[in-house]
Amino acid sequence: QHLRATQDLPCLGEHTKAVMEEILGCGHSFEVDNILSDERYQTLKLFTSVFGVGPKTAEKWYRRGLRSFSGVLAEPSIHLNRMQQSG
Incomplete structure (x- = not known):
């Protein structure tokens, strides 16, 4: 279901979609957390x-x-x- 949510979004690269899927699935992104800290x-x-x-x-x-x-x-x-x- 999360994959479908990002699949139809135009102009997003695979990495951006992967980060969005992680946020949708886990509630946060480890990559984003690392950058913010x-x-x-x-x-x-x-x-x-x-x-x-x-x-x-x-x-x-x-x-x-x-x-x-x-x-x-x-x-x-x-x-x-x-x-x-x-x-």
Whole structure:
């Protein structure tokens, strides 16, 4: 029954369908759970929650080893723009 639910959905790849079937069958996806608990994902989500910080800036900060707002604020080479300061 779960397989039929995803079979008729257009424009979905096999991997997406498999993840959806796992969610429909088990109530969650182990792959999604792993991604959501990943440090990189959590950090990028935190950084992009600031108005004016997009994915590129968040990724740049992450690659520089920053993992928190306090780390960003303490980094002398980072100059926040007005949007980021108010966000």
